[in-house]
Each structure stands twice: as C-alpha cells, then as structure tokens.
Amino acid sequence: MGLHDRNRKGFKRLLKSFMYASQGLVFVIKHEQNMQIHIIAAAVILLCAYLLNLPTVHWLILLLVIAGMFSLEIMNTAVERTVDLVTEDFHPLAKRAKDIAAAAVFVYCVFAVIIGLILFVPAIKQLF
C-alpha cells in the first residue's frame, strides 16, 4: 500500500493489509530464531495436550497463551527493527528500548510456563 493510499477504504485495501501482514509474519518466522523456538514449543505443547486428552477449556487457554506469545514476539521484532532504523550505532536509549521490548516477552513467557504447569501437572499426575 503506497503512503498515498492510506485514506482509501474497501475490500481491496483489506486484502492488501492482509497481504502485508502475511509478509511480516513470514519474515519473522524465517529470520527470528526465538519465533522458531516458540513455534516448536507450541507444537510440542499442543501434541501433549492432545495425548493427555485435556478438556476443551484447557485447550482454549493454551491457544490464547500461544497466540499471545506469538503476537508479543512479533511486536518485539517490530520494535527491534524500528530501533535499528533509527540508529545502527550503540545508543543507551536504543539498548533501553530493545531491552524493555524483550522484557515484555520474558514476563509473558514466565506466566505462560506457570499456566502450562497448572494445566499439565494435574493431567500428568493422573497418569500415575
């Protein structure tokens, strides 16, 4: 979408937005190692949920947590790229911005692990 297209509306614009969002998603999956780790972790978690026959509500919680994790990693990448656009030199503010964006992912990760334990530990215990 050219910058002059910003005021246009309609299905074509919606389609273009979807296309650009897809390009962003493909970029993050291809180039961000952390995103690849998240995808593998999500696949393993969903496989375990299937094998342990977790109830629907647990599936919904897992899907929400995974979607949040992916989205946060994508936003973190956007912040990193924006900072790189502003400066390629070492700058304390660039460090601060990237570290804070990374902290958002870290905090979410910690809570995702806690939620995972709450959902999986009782189900694993039931096996024995």
Ligand SMILES: Nc1ncnc2c1ncn2[C@@H]1O[C@H](COP(=O)(O)OP(=O)(O)OP(=O)(O)O)[C@@H](O)[C@H]1O
């Ligand atoms: N321009 C900069 N000025 C100062 N410190 C920076 C700068 N760029 C990066 N850093 C520091 O290096 C760290 C790593 O930055 P980088 O851009 O390599 O992202 P990353 O942590 O490798 O993320 P990812 O692996 O998800 O791409 C940042 O968290 C920050 O502390």
